[in-house]
Amino acid sequence: MVRRLARGCWSAFWDYETPKVIVVRNRRLGFVHRMVQLLILLYFVWYVFIVQKSYQDSETGPESSIITKVKGITMSEDKVWDVEEYVKPPEGGSVVSIITRIEVTPSQTLGTCPESMRVHSSTCHSDDDCIAGQLDMQGNGIRTGHCVPYYHGDSKTCEVSAWCPVEDGTSDNHFLGKMAPNFTILIKNSIHYPKxxxxxxxxASQKSDYLKHCTFDQDSDPYCPIFRLGFIVEKAGENFTELAHKGGVIGVIINWNCDLDLCESECNPKYSFRRLDPKYDPASSGYNFRFGKYYKINGTTTTRTLIKAYGIRIDVIVHGQAGKFSLIPTIINLATALTSIGVGSFLCDWILLTFMNKNKLYSHKKFDKVVDTLGQHMGQRPPVPEPSQQDSTSTDPKGLAQL
Known part of the structure; x- marks a missing residue:
């Protein structure tokens, strides 16, 4: 049995299959066939070639340069603030922070003072509760081993060697966001597709005074690179007062999708704006940072003003894709389209041989086996005589009439 099976497999290995064309006059099956072909053709013509532009060679992720500049003046309760004070970093780049609220701890000097009550396990009742030399990474300094009265109230905390007085939540609070919606941000951006x-x-404009008068507007001036901060926050769907108080991160997304088969003037950026930090996650939302301003009193004692700044951080993100006609992807997609049209024939063959009433008759007419004399000399299967026309007609006189 094994030898017979091996001989059969060896013989079948040398078989050659060639398609046989049969015309089946069935309107339902013909309708399905043409509809499948039509859907495949529409998919390739409309989606692949028109929408996806698969006849083009493409390049994503352009090389990009970004320069930002903020202008504007605002006021807190007792001070006028200009750009040099509320913009960090001052040189401008793809990321710029605009301070809208600050907590100020003035006149800090190096010394010893009570630890902030906001630090874990900082409260104490006696010196035994404070271990000298202990360092808490969430605290402000190194503990001296003494339990001392807090800045206000009857509580006590462990004494630390640090910049004193420490930031304890009672610092002066200044809101800078009153005029901040009218700040303007210049975003210069240029891109390069090396391929x-x-x-x-x-x-867009080459006039020297163009930037002095324009402000971005989607309808009247869509190519002006100057944006109002209030406009950016509004387009991101945020409340400016709330955002200025807690801080947040807004993304300015510049999309360069360019069809290089068209003229250069048709390649223009599209803008979108959205908040990047998780708004509804209390542990992750908001944006703040600290920095200090240092000076000396009487030329000897180093003193600093500690500032905890809340602000709106602007992240400029550039992406895009460029495409241009190329012969190779065009040929590949045309060949794929022509090949895929054959799916209709495969589907109809499956319906024909599986679900039609006379599927056995169709199968008999579709598949024939022919053995030539060369196959006999090679020791292959003996020829199987095909039924003659008369036999076929006598056994199934209506068979050909249904094809």
């Missing part, structure tokens, strides 16, 4: 050797900047 196509294409470069372009996003300032």
């Amino acid at each position: 196509f050797k294409f470069s372009k900047g996003k300032i």
Whole structure:
């Protein structure tokens, strides 16, 4: 049995299959066949070639340069603030922070003082509760081993060697966001697609005084690179007062999708704005940072003003894709389209041989086995005589009439 099976497999290995064309006059099956072909053709013509533009060679992720500059003046309760004070970092780049609220701890000097009550396990009743030399990474300094009265009230905390007085939540609070919605942000951006050797900047006008008068507007001036801070926050769907108080991160997304088969003037950026930090996650939302301003009193004692700043951080994100006609992807997608049209025939063959009433008759007409004399000399299967036309007609006189 094994030898017979091996001989059969060896013989079948040398078989050759060639398609046989049968015309089946069935309107339902013909309708399904043409509809499948039509859907495949529409998919490739409309989606693949028109929407996806698969006849083009493409490049994603352009090389990009970004320069930002903020202008504006605002006021707190007792002070006028200009750009040099509320913008960090001052040189401008793809990320810029605009301070809208600060907590100030003035006149800090190096010395010893009570630890902040906000630090874990900082409260005490006696010196035994404070271990000298102990360092809490969430605290402000190194403990001296003494339990001392707090800045206010009857509580006591462990004494630390640090910048004193420590930041304890009772610092002066200044809100800078009153005029902040009218701040303007200049965003200069230029891109380069190295594969196509294409470069372009996003300032459309060449006039020297253009930037002095324009402000971005989606309808009247869509290519002006100057944005109002209030406009950016509004387009991101946020409340400005709430955002200025707690801080947050807003993304300015610049999308350069360019069809390089068209003229250069058709390649222009599209803008979108959205909040990047998780708004509804209390542990992760908001944005703040600390920095100090140092000076000396009487030329000897180093003193600093500690500032905890809350602000709106602007992240400029550039992405895009460029495409240009290329013969190779065009040929590949055309070949794929022509090949995929054959799916209709495969589907109809499956219906024909599986679900039709006379599927056995169709199968008999579709598949034939022919053995030539060369196959006999090679020791293959003996020829199987095909039924003659008369036999076929006598056994199934209506068979050909149904094809």
